[in-house]
Amino acid sequence: MKVIHLFTLLLFFSTITIAKSDEEKKDTLWTPRGIIGLNLSQISFSNWTQGGESSLSFTIFSNLGLDYIGMPWKWTNSLKLTYGRSKIGSQGYRTNDNEIYYESVLIRRLGWKVNPYVGATFKTAITNGYNYDSDPAMQIADFFDPAYFTQGFGFAYDEDKGIKQRIGISFKQTIADKYDFLYSDDPETMDRVEKFKFESGMESVTEVKYEFLENMTYNGYLRLFTRFNNLDKWDVRWDNLITAKVNDYVNVNFNFLLIYDEDQSLKRQIKEALQLGFSYSLF
Secondary structure (H helix, E strand, O other), X not given: OHHHHHHHHHHHHHOOOOOOOHHHHXXXXXXXXXXXXXXXXXXXOOOOOOOOOOEEEEEEEEEEEEEEEOOOEEEEEEEEEEEEEEEEOOOOOEEEEEEEEEEEEEEEXXXXXXXXXXXXXXXXXXXXXXXXXXXXXXXXXXXXXXXXXXXXXXXXXXXXXXXEEEEEEEEEEEEOOOOHHHHOOOOOOOOOOOOEEEEEEEEEEEEEEEEEEOOEEEEEEEEXXXXXXXXXXXXXXEEEEEEEXXXXXXXXXXXXXXXXXXXXXXXXXXXXXXXXXXXXXXX
């Protein structure tokens, strides 16, 4: 049933049509983009008197997209998948990366510096997620449990390839099943546990791409969301990736991801990784 929900969502976005005149059709340009890759970090010891434990960490990732760039419409679709595991010493493998993140943004160009947009995002785990601080490890996530949806509309600045910005009204839904008490429950309702949470507020999304050396690129993504009934608190997703390209297939990646989301945790979350990467461009 969960798989059906996901494919229904993707089908909904993929079947949206844009009405165009014959003249506009001449300007139509669909651009697919996609990268798949593997990031590795490994260290091994044998009879090492300074101490230490062998470790292995890997992350499989893909960043896929399909963009429509024409006049007067611009429609961008991005799907990011990451799954990683790590092993230290005699411990078993542990999942350390586990995410599906989809974003779709439709912009109507009016010839202004900023133009109206509508957008949507979807986020969930690919498979089981665990809290390894407890013994034994406690499962805290699964596919579509929880799942986060957002819809937004407002104005976007999208004329510069280096920086993009959009600001608008946003709606957020959190859906959970087995883990509803962690993510979707309203603590003020003591007599029941909610499996669905709806919130409305404002969103700001900033995207930055900057090539600061011949073979080095910075990609940044900052998404902020605040609720109308609690404007002094913001949900934050700040994703930073610096890539040093060795050749067409090998690169070195530094990733820093900061998340603060009350629906996930009352504390901020940080992921930092420096890895050797192997990637292949599909288009």
